[in-house]
Amino acid sequence: MAIDLTGRVAIVTGAGGGLGREHAKLLAARGAKVVVNDLGGSVSGSDGSIAAADAVVREIEAAGGEAMADGASVTEMAQVEAMVAAAMERWGRIDILVNNAGILRDKTFAKMDLADFRAVIDVHLMGAVHCTKAVWEIMRRQNYGRIVMTTSSSGLFGNFGQSNYGAAKMALVGLMQVLSLEGRKNDIRVNCLAPTAATRMLEGLLPEEALAALAPATVSPGVLALVAKDAPTRTILCAGAGSFEQAHLTLTRGIHAGRGDDAAERIQSSWAELADQRGSVVPENAGVQGQVELEKLKEALGV
Structure with a gap:
């Protein structure tokens, strides 16, 4: 049965381009009203303009959907709360949150300035915390919510030169694990998406043929499945080039070593x-x- 989001309201952060743009367009195509959030900054998070978000809204509207643009910085709770309030004033509910906004400031740990470490944590982790906190009570009152955290194989499995990014992305898994338990009685389902996609963040790092295969649009069906009415909860869904996998944190049987000196x-x-x-x-x-x-x-x- 086709996934139908008619009557649902979604917020997608970092939706002015790349993955977020495709997520927003697909959710809108399936009937959701979408808040297209994007600060409009560079890959490193500098500058800002709502123009990118406006462009995505025009695309959605041209296809017959309904959307609104928002330029809130996810690192600023007051701005996030204002975004949520605007969505509530216009549509009266929020059913879906896709925490997608992110930046990169790659360097080896030895060379990394702590300001760059904090900046990445602030956007990826605290940005998701701010947005989730701002919609949590709304979803609890509704007894319905679908939240997607964007994690990464860099956090799940490690990637050279991305200690800040990997730490933030693995922290989102921990956040998902706890919130999926706390949200269960109110039918708030919380999952993670670990995408591999050709976005601005990968330009110059992969050959052109690989970038073409890793189009962001091939990842977005995973988001749609994670925000559907019958979505799972506590799932880490990996996605790229039209392929999908699940990652798990497992516990081995292990041994009993006792408390002796040895x-x-x-x-x-x-x-x-x-x-x-x-x-x-x-x-x-x-x-x-x-x-x-x-x-x-x-x-x-x-x-």
């Missing part, structure tokens, strides 16, 4: 067993780790 040496000699994926689980919550550890203690004690 516990560290037992760990040191057991790395292969500790890493063995057989019997691994995807924990439902933080308490699972403790449960697994206590089970092994009981086995060791023979109780």
Whole structure:
């Protein structure tokens, strides 16, 4: 059955180009009214203009959709709250939030200025926190909400020269894990998207044929699936070039090393067993780790 977003209201941040633009256009094409948010800055986050957001709104309207442009900086809570208030005044509800806004300031950790580290954290992590906080009570009152955090394989698996970006992106996974639990009783479903796409951030880093295959539009169906009425929650969806995968944070069966003086040496000699994926689980919550550890203690004690 086709995913129908008629009557839904969505906010997409960083939607003036690249992934955000395609997300906004697809959600609008499926019936959602869309707030196209974009500061209009460079890849590094400097400057700013609402022109890019306005252009996307015109595209959506030309295709028969409904949208409004917003130039709020996601790093400024007051601006985010004003954006949310404007959407509520116009449409009366907010059902979908796609946290997509981001910047890059790549350098090795040895050469990175802490100001560049903070700037990336502020946009990716705190930007998502601000936007999510601003819509959270609205979604709780509605007993309905769909939130997508944009994570990255740079955070999930690491990428040279992106300590700031990777830290921010992995932090979003942690935020998603907790909010998916807290939002469950109000049908607020929170997921992560890890995209691979040819955007301004990848220009000059990949050959032209690879960039063509990694068109942002090939990622956006993943967003549509994550914001649908029957969307999952606590899912990390990877997407690129029309392919989709799931990433998981797993817990291996591990070992019981005890509390003796040689516990560290037992760990040191057991790395292969500790890493063995057989019997691994995807924990439902933080308490699972403790449960697994206590089970092994009981086995060791023979109780």
